[in-house]
Amino acid sequence: MSSIVLLTIIMLSALGLLSAVILYFVAQKFKVVEDPRIDIVTEVLPGVNCGGCGYTGCRAFAEALVKSTSFEGLNCPVGGADTMGKAAAILGRQALAVEPKVAVVRCNGSPANAARTSFYDGAVNCRVAHSLYGGTTGCQYGCLGCGDCVVACKFDAMYMDPVTELPVILDDKCVACGACVKACPRNIIELRKRNKKDRKIFVSCVNKDKGGPARKACKVACIGCGKCVKVCPYDAITMVDKLAFIDSYKCKLCRKCVTECPTAAILEIGFPIKEAKPAEPAEAETN
Amino acid sequence: MFKTFPKGGIHPPENKLTAGKPIVVLPAPLQVTVPVSQHIGAPATPMVEKGAAVKAGQVIAQAKGFVSANIHSPVSGKVSKIDTVVDTTGYKQTAIVIDVEGDEWVETIDRSKTLVRDVTMTREQIIERCQQCGLVGMGGATFPTHIKMTVPAGKKCDLLIINGVECEPYLTSDHRLMLEKGAEVLTGASIIMRALGVDSAVVGIEANKPDAIAHLTELAKGFKGVTVQSLKVKYPQGGEKQLIKACTGREVPSGGLPVDVGVVVQNVGTALAVYEAVQKNKPLMERVVTVTGRSVKNPGNFQVRIGTPVTALIEAAGGLPDDTGKVINGGPMMGKALAITDVPVTKGTSGIIMFPAESSKRAEVLPCIRCGKCSSACAMGLEPWLISVVSEKAMWDKAEQEKITDCMECGACAYTCPAKRPLLDYIRLGKSTVIRMARERISK
Structure with a gap:
């Protein structure tokens, strides 16, 4: 009886030793050198x-x-x-200064601005909707409202506004990873330079149609009139295919284009409200 | 026992409301809008300028490249503008707008109704004529006909199938064509037979059109090599591959073309267009459209000029019913809903269907329960639930492995799904993405 136990122990020990030796050489042979x-x-x-x-x-x-x-x-x-x-x-290297960016939704086609002409009840997916038809408004460039960008965002920095039916980006959570930019089949979302106090000036439209049809589809569409290009003192605005684009790296946030735009397609966000200025001294007096 | 294809298939309610309505020829509208891209392939290049006077049948846009088709003016009048208009897809594309003045046709077109049976042209002449006349497949896919008629080098074709199945519910335009223009259709078939160099042709017709079967069987006695095959009623029998399997038992290999098994399939409407092009020198500028729906006052089959607004068709059918929830361009299974009705009829418009609001809305989407109904309904032997999920998750490699490109988008899977999942929506997305990726791979 004891001889069987002894034999087993010896056999297994020998096997283990042999395997260890083989494994040692195999490990030496196939060693992956990684930094x-x-x-x-x-x-x-x-x-x-x-x-x-x-x-x-x-x-x-x-x-x-x-x-x-x-x-x-x-x-x-x-x-x-x-x-x-x-x-x-x-x-042990030199870190380069990189300017922080933030994602911006360049469409303002809420039901109030762009009248709905049809109703979509297919799969709730922007890519599907985009491949099927032009959209629920007369604008074939604007937001489809199915929220692919919100699904793509890994930082909870986006949500769909139920009233405007447009995605909203939370500036403090947005890390500019660009996932939403890739998810959008209509290239509406853009990564722009992040300014101080998250101030933004941008053309909130991607409609490349001529003025008439663009305006007919959406009240706040860029009609390609070119007034903003003329008024900009920093040459930050370019006009391609009847659509204005403000270069966020050239823009100095002077807001001249905002007042010039006849369709209010250029949005200013994060600035103090202008009407509040005369009210300030009044407030100071009461205090 | 009627023949049919063995795998999958469904039988939706037929609703052929307009089967007994003779084709009504509508007069040309006051203005037509002719898109330059009405076919698969490169859009045609406009050849006329604003203000130019055109005659019906005159080329107004020239085919660009091999896979493309000429566009002819469907009316006589003056070009009022060349601009972008919203087409049936809801996207803008270039179109030629013509104000109609009179009805003057190009002199070379034979407008008489007499049947010309003797085919005098050679193979090359027929194909060239079809190319000049801008013929495309009239079943809805709008693939340029001259390419289909040219048998590729090294391939051998021995049979022509004329597709008179019309398996889509509601649609009856092909049915009426077979009844009213049977002799022309069969002459067209013999012209295509000559172009392909084949001796036999089969006209496949589903058993729910007994009058068409009887009529064409009688007529076919006068045409050498042409026979009529009645088929069991089953959707999607009008699919090219299903029809070949049903008529001949041959199976087109995955990723292959019908010509790989020696068959070419042409639609009834295409056969008629070939007849008119070859014997009467008439380009493709008219087509028959079924305008129908449960609550439509005067549903019917209308022959209209290409470019006629859909609103004019709806008007002819008694106006848009008050309870309309959806207007579909094409059949109810494969057609697409129109975002607006102010769009032109194109070469591929086979039907306009107006659905009441309560039956047009999609039901709430529920989770997939893996019941497998979609797999048993799929006539291509695919697994729709799987390929739709991998498309939704953007797993394009897996979608390609699962042969998503073999899907013909018949919609039988989505129709049978008890959870009302939008299977086809995702499959269409996956298919188009996989095809695009494969093309990019080849071009690299």
Whole structure:
């Protein structure tokens, strides 16, 4: 009896030893040499794998950072300067100053502005709707309102407004990863430079039609009149295909175009309300 | 026992309300809008300028590239503008708008009604004439006919099938054509036979059109090699691959064309258009449209000029019923709802159907219970629930593996789904994306 137990122990020990020796040599042979810094850099990245950097995930981006010679063209929009600074410190490189961005919805075709001409009851998916037909309004460029962008947002920075039927971006949560930009089949959402106090001036329209049909479809459409281009002192506005575009890097937020636009297609957001100015001294007196 | 295809298929209520209504020829409207892209392939290039006087049958837009078709003026009059208009898809595209003045046709067109049976043209001449006359498939897919008639080098074709199935509910335009212009259709068939170099043709007709079957069987006795095959009523029998399987038992391989099994399929309307083009030199500028619906006052089959506004058709059928919830361009299974009715009739418009509001709305979408009804309904042997989910999740590689491109978008899956899932919506999206990705891969 005891001999069987002994034999078993000896057999298994010998087998284990043999396997260990084989495994040791196999491990030596197929050893994957990986830069240990990749793991360290991955640690400081946000870890949401949103793809905003253009790579498949945070680890792939960390690999790219480690392999790169300079941070030119590499940026984590989620972590921003903070994260990039940490990564630069680990790798002993110079962090580049990257201006923060924010996503902006360039359509204002709410039911109040753009009359609905038809009703869509197909699959609730912008891509499906886009491939099927021109949209519930007369505008074939505007928001379809199915919320693909909201589904794509991993940071809860977007929601669909039930009244305007348009997506809303929460500036404080938006990290400019660009997922919504890719999700939108009509290229309505744009990443623009983030200004101080989240102030924004932008053409809230992507309609490339001539003035007449554009205006007929939507009260606040860009009609391509070109007044804003003329009034802009900084040459920030260009007119392509009857559609004005304000370059957020050239714009100095002077707001001259906002007052000039005959259809109120240019929106100003985050500025103090102008009418409030004369009211301020009155308030001060009562205080 | 009637023949049919073995796999899948459904039988929706036929609702052929207008089967007994003879084709009514509507006069040309005051203004026509002729889009330059009415076919699969590259849009045609406008050849006329604003203010130009045109005659009916004159080329106003020239085909651009191989897969394209000429567009002819359907009326005589003056070009009032060349502009972008909203077409049946709801998107804007270039169209030629013509103000109608009189009804003067190009002199070379034979406007007499006499039947010309003797085919004198050679193969090449027939194909060239079809190309000049801008013929496209009249069943709805609008694929340029001259390409289909040209058998690719190395392939052999031995049979022509004339598609008179009309399996879509409500539609009766092909049915009426077979009854009223049977001899012309069969002459057209023999012209296509000559172009393809085949000796036999089969006209496939579903058993719910006994009058058409009897009429064409009688007429076919006078045409060498032409026979009529009656088929069991089953949707989507009018699909090219299903019809070939039903008539011959041959199966078109996945990703292949009918010509791979030696067959070419042409629609009844196309056969008539071929007859008119070859024997009468008349380009494609008119078509028969079924205008119907349960509460439509005067449903019927109307022969109209291309470019006639849909509103004029609805007017001819007694106006838009008050309870209308949806107007569909095409059949109820494969057609698409119109966003606005002020759109022109194109070469592919087979029907205009007005649905009452209560029967047009889609039901609430519920979760898939994996009952497999869609899989048993699919005539192509696909798994609609799977390919629709992978399309929804943007898993394009998986969609391609599951042969999403074999889907012909018949809608039988969505029709049978007890959870009312929008299966076809997602499959269409997936199919178009996969096809685009495959093209990009090839061009790289």
